[in-house]
Amino acid sequence: MDLSLKQLSFAYHAKKPVLQQVDTTLSSGRLTALLGINGSGKSTLIKLMAGILKPDQGQIVLGAPANCPLSSLGPRQIAHHCAYVAQNTQPPALTVFDYVLLGRLPHQSGWTSKPMPADLKLVEESLAQMELTPLAFRPMGELSGGQVQMAVIARALAQQAPILLLDEPTNNLDPSHQLRLMKKLHAISRQRHTTVIYSMHDVNLALHWADQVVLLHEGRVLRHIATEKLTAADLSTLFGLSYRMHTAQNMTKNTAVNSAAEVQRWFWPDVC
Numbered sequence: 634m635d636l637s638l639k640q641l642s643f644a645y646h647a648k649k650p651v652l653q654q655v656d657t658t659l660s661s662g663r664l665t666a667l668l669g670i671n672g673s674g675k676s677t678l679i680k681l682m683a684g685i686l687k688p689d690q691g692q693i694v695l696g697a698p699a700n701c702p703l704s705s706l707g708p709r710q711i712a713h714h715c716a717y718v719a720q721n722t723q724p725p726a727l728t729v730f731d732y733v734l735l736g737r738l739p740h741q742s743g744w745t746s747k748p749m750p751a752d753l754k755l756v757e758e759s760l761a762q763m764e765l766t767p768l769a770f771r772p773m774g775e776l777s778g779g780q781v782q783m784a785v786i787a788r789a790l791a792q793q794a795p796i797l798l799l800d801e802p803t804n805n806l807d808p809s810h811q812l813r814l815m816k817k818l819h820a821i822s823r824q825r826h827t828t829v830i831y832s833m834h835d836v837n838l839a840l841h842w843a844d845q846v847v848l849l850h851e852g853r854v855l856r857h858i859a860t861e862k863l864t865a866a867d868l869s870t871l872f873g874l875s876y877r878m879h880t881a882q883n884m885t886k887n888t889a890v891n892s893a894a895e896v897q898r899w900f901w902p903d904v905c
Contacts, residue, residue, distance in 0.1 A: 634714065634795040634828055635661045635696030636682060642690040643677060651677045653852040654691070659845075661696060661795075662826040664819060666839040666860070669849035670872060675832035676720065678849070679800045682830065683717035684708065695796075712739035716789035718799040724773035724781050732773050732784055733759055736791030759790040762817065778805035786814070790821070797821070799831040803838065811835075815842045836868065837899045865900055874902035 641655040652674045659665050667675045680686045682693060684703055693703040695714055703711060716736070725732060736759070737752040760766050763783045768776065773784065782805050789797060802818070803811040819842050822829045833839040840846065840860050848855040848871050856867055868876040881897050 634699065635659065636796055636828060636830070637694040637696065638678075638682075638691070639694060640691035641678075641681065641688045641693065643674075643681060643686065643688050650852055652681075652688075655852075655854055656691075657847065657854055657857045659828060659830055659847075661828050662822060663844040664822050664829045664831070664842055665845045665847060666843035667830065667832040667847050667849060668836065668839060668868075668871060673849040674852050675849055676800050679717070679798050679830065679832060682796070683715050683798050684711040685717065709739050712792060712794065714794055715796045715798060716792040716794035718785050718789050718797075718802055720801045720804055722781060722785045724776060724784075727773055728770050729765055729773060729776070729784050729787075730756060730760070730769040733765075733787045733791050736788040736793075739792060755791050755793065759787040762790060762821075763787040764813075779807065779810055782806060783810075783814070795826070796828045797830070799829070801833060802831050803833060803835065811838060818842065840898075840900070861898075868900055868902075872902070876900050876902050 636659040638655050638657050638659070641652055642650060643652045644650040655678065667678065669675050677686065681688055682703075684706070687704065695701055695703060699714055706714075733756045734748060734752065737748060737755065740752070741748065757766070760769055763786055765780070765783055765787055768780065773781065776784065782802070786799070786802065797818075799818075803814060806814060815838065818829050818831070821827050831839070840863065843860045845857065846860050846863055847857045848867060850871055855871060865876040865878040868874075878898055878900050
């Protein structure tokens with residue numbers, strides 16, 4: 634499902650706009666990274682797309698099959714289309730299984746309705762996907778910060794929304810778990826044709842997995858481009874530092890002499 638942002642503007646205080654005339658379309662089934670300095674509007678934009686905040690001007694339009702403005706939907710309907718993962722989540726007094734089961738609420742008739750076997754199966758699948766099955770009946774309060782983050786994402790997966798919105802999803806994760814999470818998000822995007830949109834401060838981790846990148850600068854979209862078109866100059870403008878791009882060829886075993894090698898790119902600011 635595509636997500637179109639049409640001339641979005643938003644301010645928490647009238648004289649200090651956070652976002653100004655944001656106008657772009659985020660493609661269905663792709664991973665899009667939002668990059669920008671602190672205060673550039675990344676978290677605010679994700680909350681707008683999740684329906685948590687409402688724009689002061691402009692609108693957000695869901696693509697097919699919904700084909701409607703987000704503002705025309707109620708919270709339960711929005712949750713059918715968009716699943717949101719916040720930066721920091723306080724673990725509730727529930728087991729991991731019951732917490733992930735909350736992701737099925739938008740598909741049930743109310744808080745008191747009994748989950749169907751299909752709901753329980755989806756919870757089990759989401760737990761397995763995030764490697765949480767052994768912790769299913771552990772209280773959330775006993776989990777590490779990284780495990781809580783994995784549980785939050787499992788709950789979002791159980792929601793089965795075609796759009797997944799993640800604000801700093803690798804917070805509290807060590808490098809190994811960061812890579813594992815990003816691989817999972819990539820697989821989810823490809824297998825379910827899910828539109829995955831995430832903000833992240835680790836530029837190279839974000840770019841390695843993203844199909845597209847949106848650069849937010851002073852509340853506006855500086856560039857929205859395919860990741861491979863991003864330049865060091867773009868990042869220098871975005872972060873106010875002098876960036877350089879480095880490349881390396883990753884030759885796989887038994888690579889034929891004339892076959893193409895994968896070129897890896899990463900960006901580092903000058904530290905001198």
